[in-house]
Amino acid sequence: MRITDPTAIRALAHPLRLDLLELLATSSPATAAQCGRVLGVSQASCSFHLRQLAKYGFVEDAGPGRDRRERQWRLPDPRPTLRLSPGDDTVVRWQLERMVVDREMQAILEFVDRDDEQSAAWRRRAGLTTALALVSDEEAEQLKTQWLALLEPYLARSEADMDARRPGRRFARYFLAATPMPTETTDD
Structure with missing residues (x-):
């Protein structure tokens, strides 16, 4: 997915939207209710943010859920990649790069701070x-x-x-x- 619109980058700036994209990358399709249970937030909040992501093409409707009452969401591409060309707007590039680095650094710090048995095993085998x-x-x-x-x-x-x-x-x-x-x- 190629992004040239700074507004689309801003659509990704909300942490819940990034969490939703990450969740859908690992367990798609999913309803707003399923996403809310996994992420510990309300279904209404997930539904709102999923619609915002859909507005910019980051997610798409995957049809009704099992009970036919809830909409399921998925990523348009199973391996989403945000791309900028060398000549693209430098502000857009900066915003996207900063967002990616901030997100990854936060995940690394959360892993370092996590103190459970599974984290210890991963730290020994994969680690930093x-x-x-x-x-x-x-x-x-x-x-x-x-x-x-x-x-x-x-x-x-x-x-x-x-x-x-x-x-x-x-x-x-x-x-x-x-x-x-x-x-x-x-x-x-």
Whole structure:
């Protein structure tokens, strides 16, 4: 999904809307009531925010639920990706990048603060990794491409096995950010 409208970015700025998108990415289709139970918010609030997301094409109507009274929602694309082209509005780019980084950093901090048995097991096996590498911009691009290729089989599996999740498998966030260190400047 390509976004050029700053208003569409603002439509994503509400934390509940991002939670709804994330929930629908892992368990779609779902009704507003189902989303509310999982997220711990009211059905009315979920319904309102789902309609707002639909207005900008982030979600779509998936037909009636089992009881035929409630509307189900789904993502138009099972692997939603928000894309900006290099020439797009810099304010839109900044808003989108800032939103993604804020969201991922919050999830990382919540994981670090979580103190339960499952988190401990994940921390031992997957955990957090940080590194300082000396690379060119071309090499950074190559690392990103390799990282995406490494994740691809797991992304495809999550789409195919949506209803057949095995015990011990959970959706896990992966976030890659290459942030170049500032260069030393001289006053010569």
